Each structure stands twice: as structure tokens, then as C-alpha cells.
Amino acid sequence: MTLSVFAGIDGGGTKTVVVLVDESGAELNRVQTSTSNAAIVGHDAAGEVLRSALIDALNGAGVESPISAAWFGLSGSDRPEDHRHLNPHLYDLATEIRMTNDAELILGALPDSVGVAIVSGTGSVAVGRNAQGARARSGGWGQIIGDEGSGYDFARRMFDAYSREVDGRGPGTTLTGRLMSHLSLTEPLQLIAYVYKSDTTKADLAKLAVIVVEEADVGDAVALDIIAASARELANTASAVARRLGFEMTLPLALTGGMLVHVDRFREQVLDGLRSNWPALESRIVLDPALAAAQAMAIASTSQVAR
Secondary structure, three states, rough: OOOOEEEEEOOOOOEEEEEEOOOOOEEEEEEEOOOOOHHOHHHHHHHHHHHHHHHHHHHHHHHOOOOEEEEEEOOOOHHHHHHHHHHHHHHHOOEEEEEEOHHHHHHHHHHOOEEEEEEEEEOOOEEOOOOOOEEEEEOOOOOHHHOOOHHHHHHHHHHHHHHHHOOOOOOOOOHHHHHHHHHHOOOOHHHHHHHHHHOOOOHHHHHHHHHHHHHHHOOOOHHHHHHHHHHHHHHHEEEEHHOOOOOEEEEEEEEEEHHHOHHHHHHHHHHHHHOOOOOOEEEEEEHHHHHHHHHHHHHHHHHHHHH
16 A cells, blocks of 8 residues: 655745654654745745755655645745745645645644744744634745844844944943854954855844843843843734734634744743733644644545545
């Protein structure tokens, strides 16, 4: 009997994770590689990263393509024109291909996929679905236009605080010294060269968010303000989705991404910002969106066969 295999692909701003499962949802193999965000690396490079990662996962599991179904959840690549560019790299690897924003992967972790999903990692976005099947999205505009409430947002706000202290326009903060030490800067204006040099990526800048988190933990007021402001923005992003979909009182919520999973202070402030309008908040952290997506595809296939 031919083995039915399903793939979940979580393509974020920093890394891409591919997980394969069988029809029971048991994991067969996984592969992690570089970002497949087309807004960062371009469609051709993103397509090749996705193709190579899925082929590596298949080879490692001893599985031949095409597999039964693959769900690609991609940051920066969820418009129809993105799909047109990426599909030629992928069409022969799976009989069924689903391509969505990466936040939609974690909706599958909620009962009936109803609720709001928030991603906060390198970038940020919120998507949702109500019981009637209507969908909505907020955020996901990228670092130049948006990405509020993300690792990049933490870093951007830190740079602003740094420049304000150096210029004498703002309060003192331990962030300045920590940032100079971390980047081995000998004088403050060298930050300009680092931030704007051609090989500094969005992910490189977002990784500096850890400095904000660590300085907040030891009480730096500016760092604490950055986390609070970023949390308010992310709560507003999710609120926009919940309001448009008509959620009242109860709001099923799925959270993923490094900032929400690992930064407790930030996560709780985001949830507090939402509880004022949805007091019966039901939140869950999704640690493995790629696995959740692969298992959702397996369940869907089993349900279709049962009917």
C-alpha cells in the first residue's frame, strides 16, 4: 500500500522548517534551513529554498514525490502574485499544494480553525477566521511599513532610544552601552554603518531584540517602555482582526514566534491588552507550526476519505 505523506512548511523571516507526517499524523522527518521570505530574498531564491528543503525532507524520510499534500505557510509571500512566482518551483512535489500566510498555520491548532492567530518573530502579523468561514488579516506589512510588535520592532525602537540618548534628545538607558558592546562599536555613530550596510539583514537586526529583553529584566526604564509599546501595537493588530470577524467576549487565540513564545513579559502584556475587550480569552502557544500544519492536512485527508 502506498504511504500517504503530508508536509507542513513554516517559512519565516529567519528560518524555514519542513515537517513530514504520515496519515496518522506521526512525524516522519523534519528539515530546517534559511529564510524563504520572498520579500527578503526574492521569489526565485525563496522558491529554491522551499524546493530544496522539501526534497531534503523527503529524501531523509525515504519518500518519493509527489506526496499527498503540502501546506506552505510563508511570511512575506501570501499574495496571489507570490503564489504565481513560487508554484513553478513546487508544483511537482505534492498532489495538493496549499499556500497561505505563515500565521494561518497556527489557526489549525484551534478547534475548527476558528479564532485569531498571532505571529511575532522577526516580523509580525495576525490572521483570523470565524465560525462562518470569513477571514481577516492585519499587519504583515514588512519592516519599512509595519512589523509592529516584532523582534524587528524591538530593535528599531532600541535604535531610536540609542540615537536620542547620544544626541541628548532623550533619557539615558543601559541599552546604549549594551548595543555598543554587542556590536563592538568604539564610538556611537558607528551604529549607522552597521544598520545600513548592504549585508545587514532584517533578521540580523531583529536578533538584537534580546538586548531589550535582557535590559528590561534588570529594570531599565526605556527597555520596559519599548516592550510595553510594542505589546500595545501587537494587541491592536490582533484586535483589528477580532473586531472585523465579530468575536465577542470569547476569543480563541493561537500564538507563535520567538517573541511570543520566549518573552513572557511581552506575551502577557499582549494578552492583557486583548482581555479588556475579550475577557474570556482562550490562548494557546503553538511551538511547532509546521507540525501543526502537516497534521491538519493529514486530518483533512482522513476526513475526506471517511465521507
